[in-house]
Amino acid sequence: MSAWVGLLRGHAALTRALNADLVADHGLTLNDYEVLLRLSRAPERKMRRVDLAEQVLLTASGITRLLDGLQASGYVDKAACSSDARVTYAVLTEAGLEKLRSAAVVHVAGIHAKFAEHYSDVELATLAELLSRLDGSEPDGEACKPE
Amino acid sequence: MSAWVGLLRGHAALTRALNADLVADHGLTLNDYEVLLRLSRAPERKMRRVDLAEQVLLTASGITRLLDGLQASGYVDKAACSSDARVTYAVLTEAGLEKLRSAAVVHVAGIHAKFAEHYSDVELATLAELLSRLDGSEPDGEACKPE
């Protein structure tokens, strides 16, 4: 049970702090950042919305709304798919890439600081490996910085 | 960065699954359960709302609304403090205790299953210890079951 409580509390502590910084400095939430990041690393900087939703663990509805916000800010555009009319792509704009880059400076440093404050490199690797088992994802190295 | 991504994804995967079970089977959210649990283990099964908010990592506003819901369901009552008129206690009712006990059967088993699925006992203890550093909390043994 300790691990469960630790996961809840640790998650809350970290996301609150990092989200507050991101919102205050750049007007982006953690999920906004994650979406911009995923797009920045996708071929042609575009992804189907359904794939994006799956990647950031949101529903179709959630991704629609989140992307509406980013589109309103000029950070993403929509693009149609030539072979499937059901599909709409989310495309990262130049403004979006700039935004991501500027936000990354502080965000990545913040994450590093939070973890380095508590863990050695070995411990961090252990933690990462253990946590990756929870949702079956592969450990994802240096995943926080845009290309 | 892997640990950060693992924390986000692991947290999402676990809380989604466990919350869905709790809501479907008992009409309680994870935070509802946690509040009932904390009250069940408090002296006289009552706590100041401000302390409860701090324990479950909610704001005063958040705990007010959460307790409103539990009170409407008959699981908690309010009680005044004889020595400080600012303070209102949240008190667990008998119905609340019963609810907690019945929910605990499935919830605790669910948590155990999720963790045992991925970790040995030693790994679990390691994970718990590492996670507890994130918000400076003490490891909290067998904290998920009501008294």
Place this chain on the structure above:
DNA sequence: ACTCAATACTTGCGTACTCAATGTTCACCT
């Protein structure tokens, strides 16, 4: 006794979602 800052709680408002419903499109089968 008075003042002020801190404390406790509630309420209004806004945000970020999920669930359910809906319409369009596609893949597959007969």
Place this chain on the structure above:
DNA sequence: AGGTGAACATTGAGTACGCAAGTATTGAGT
């Protein structure tokens, strides 16, 4: 060709919060 079920994206409605503002009370200092 026609029918059916699934995939995709959006929208309406509801939920669970946090932030800010507000009220009442208390403790500390003068």
